[in-house]
Amino acid sequence: MNKNLSNLPENLLRTSNYLDHPVFNNYHSETEMLRYLKKLEDSDIALNKSMIALGSCTMKLNAVSEMIPVTWKEFSQPHPFSPVEQMDGYRELFTDLKNWLRSITGFSGVSLQPNAGAQGEFAGLMVIRKFHEKNKETNRKVCLIPSSAHGTNPASAQMVGMKVVVVKCDQHGNVDYDDLKKKAEEHSDNLAALMVTYPSTHGVFEEKITDICNLIHNLGGQVYMDGANLNALVGIAKPGNFGPDVCHINLHKTFCIPHGGGGPGMGPIACKKHLEVFLPKHSVIKDCGPATGMGAVSAAPWGSSSILSISWMYIKMMGSEGLKKASQVAILNANYIAYKLKDSFPILYKGKTGNVAHECIIDIRKIKSDTGITEEDIAKRLIDFGYHAPTMSWPVAGTMMIEPTESESLREIDRFCSTLQKIKQEIDKIQTGKYDKIDNPLKNAPHTHVELTSNKWDHKYEREEAAYPSEFLKTNKYWPPVGRVDNVYGDKNLFCACPSMDEYEDTVS
Numbered sequence: 001m002n003k004n005l006s007n008l009p010e011n012l013l014r015t016s017n018y019l020d021h022p023v024f025n026n027y028h029s030e031t032e033m034l035r036y037l038k039k040l041e042d043s044d045i046a047l048n049k050s051m052i053a054l055g056s057c058t059m060k061l062n063a064v065s066e067m068i069p070v071t072w073k074e075f076s077q078p079h080p081f082s083p084v085e086q087m088d089g090y091r092e093l094f095t096d097l098k099n100w101l102r103s104i105t106g107f108s109g110v111s112l113q114p115n116a117g118a119q120g121e122f123a124g125l126m127v128i129r130k131f132h133e134k135n136k137e138t139n140r141k142v143c144l145i146p147s148s149a150h151g152t153n154p155a156s157a158q159m160v161g162m163k164v165v166v167v168k169c170d171q172h173g174n175v176d177y178d179d180l181k182k183k184a185e186e187h188s189d190n191l192a193a194l195m196v197t198y199p200s201t202h203g204v205f206e207e208k209i210t211d212i213c214n215l216i217h218n219l220g221g222q223v224y225m226d227g228a229n230l231n232a233l234v235g236i237a238k239p240g241n242f243g244p245d246v247c248h249i250n251l252h253k254t255f256c257i258p259h260g261g262g263g264p265g266m267g268p269i270a271c272k273k274h275l276e277v278f279l280p281k282h283s284v285i286k287d288c289g290p291a292t293g294m295g296a297v298s299a300a301p302w303g304s305s306s307i308l309s310i311s312w313m314y315i316k317m318m319g320s321e322g323l324k325k326a327s328q329v330a331i332l333n334a335n336y337i338a339y340k341l342k343d344s345f346p347i348l349y350k351g352k353t354g355n356v357a358h359e360c361i362i363d364i365r366k367i368k369s370d371t372g373i374t375e376e377d378i379a380k381r382l383i384d385f386g387y388h389a390p391t392m393s394w395p396v397a398g399t400m401m402i403e404p405t406e407s408e409s410l411r412e413i414d415r416f417c418s419t420l421q422k423i424k425q426e427i428d429k430i431q432t433g434k435y436d437k438i439d440n441p442l443k444n445a446p447h448t449h450v451e452l453t454s455n456k457w458d459h460k461y462e463r464e465e466a467a468y469p470s471e472f473l474k475t476n477k478y479w480p481p482v483g484r485v486d487n488v489y490g491d492k493n494l495f496c497a498c499p500s501m502d503e504y505e506d507t508v509s
């Protein structure tokens with residue numbers, strides 16, 4: 001084919017083969033392609049199967065009506081550097097969204113450039129760095145980060161050249177105020193910022209948030225708020241009003257852009273007036289940020305702008321009352337789950353009133369020491385029930401963090417809770433000796449259909465207990481395509497999954 005394109009220079013023509021993996025060559029009819037995609041889908045446990053209670057990830061409904069505009073050519077086809085005067089529609093979308101995010105967060109400045117939460121953190125900290133530079137305080141390099149923070153926080157601080165100092169948490173999951181005060185004072189001459197997540201990753205509303213922000217400000221530092229948990233705040237409280245100077249907003253969490261599987265996200269940042277002049281800018285599209293801005297954090301001036309239409313649709317359709325209700329229901333759902341599960345699994349952190357925020361952490365550590373069953377065994381057993389595991393061992397090792405969001409019905413939440421209760425009953429059977437300590441449905445989970453239907457079944461429990469531990473599975477069974485893998489071995493021993501291992505061996509030997 002290349003030969004037909006006579007305008008291509010001869011020396012640039014490709015001579016090697018490419019795309020010769022069967023996956024690129026087996027599905028050339030629509031029927032085949034459709035079946036291939038369906039096959040991949042069937043291997044997966046996604047939101048179209050059951051709730052995904054991944055704490056901190058906010059796996060809420062991605063409504064079809066929110067998705068549709070992404071498919072419109074007016075949104076999907078313009079080049080990021082199209083002349084701005086031809087992009088009035090996009091401009092309106094940006095303006096609306098910025099105004100709405102301003103009113104939701106209580107901040108005055110918004111940049112739509114960062115492509116993810118982590119990139120927002122980086123951009124926000126760069127803004128803070130610029131602020132200190134402007135004040136001729138380039139020595140301010142210390143960034144205080146509570147031990148409960150998401151791993152992206154210290155990574156971002158490191159990337160902007162700050163020195164990370166870790167602050168302890170107390171037994172209720174709050175930032176340890178005394179430790180914070182001690183470290184902030186100790187580093188006051190060089191204090192650049194505190195990064196604080198509100199509500200915290202421990203699933204509680206940090207009661208001292210305002211005191212915390214005042215403390216940092218009095219010592220000359222700025223407060224960066226990790227806004228990934230905004231789904232517990234929208235319509236209820238505005239970060240711009242209780243202390244922080246800048247925060248990021250995960251549009252792919254709180255504002256319905258689909259994520260998981262590495263899809264594009266959006267992590268705009270919002271800030272107070274005094275930081276606005278340092279927000280991201282762009283060398284090609286000059287008017288996407290202030291001329292005095294920190295520079296660009298993305299190749300495109302407004303990041304992954306086409307998917308902003310999803311968040312626009314969500315906010316527009318919800319309205320301010322709807323958004324507030326969503327936050328309330330998200331918090332209600334998390335508390336309902338915490339209440340339902342508390343007799344099976346201890347809830348690690350609660351606020352003073354005994355409530356959690358929009359997520360809760362169940363503690364598996366005692367179960368582990370009593371029975372040898374780990375959070376990973378529970379995660380794998382959940383697959384047999386057709387459920388994706390909650391967030392594992394973060395922010396606390398040996399626990400699971402559950403975030404239902406407002407999108408789940410009471411029926412589905414009840415089904416999820418009864419599944420975890422059922423798994424707890426199985427664990428009890430291990431403790432009382434009814435199940436073997438090693439050969440039990442938890443340790444061997446997940447069970448593949450090949451194993452379950454094999455003529456050979458040597459386990460010390462019944463096939464039916466393995467495959468259909470709950471009644472609902474009789475009519476809605478998920479068949480795990482693979483059994484348990486050795487995670488550590490897998491991480492350390494990468495190999496190519498190309499068609500023929502012989503071919504692969506030939507090339508390496």
Ligand SMILES: *Cc1c(COP(=O)(O)O)cnc(C)c1O
Binds near residue numbers: 226229
């Ligand atoms: C998800 C998350 C982040 C990072 O956001 P990404 O969009 O994944 O980069 C940071 N902090 C917290 C608390 C999060 O939950």
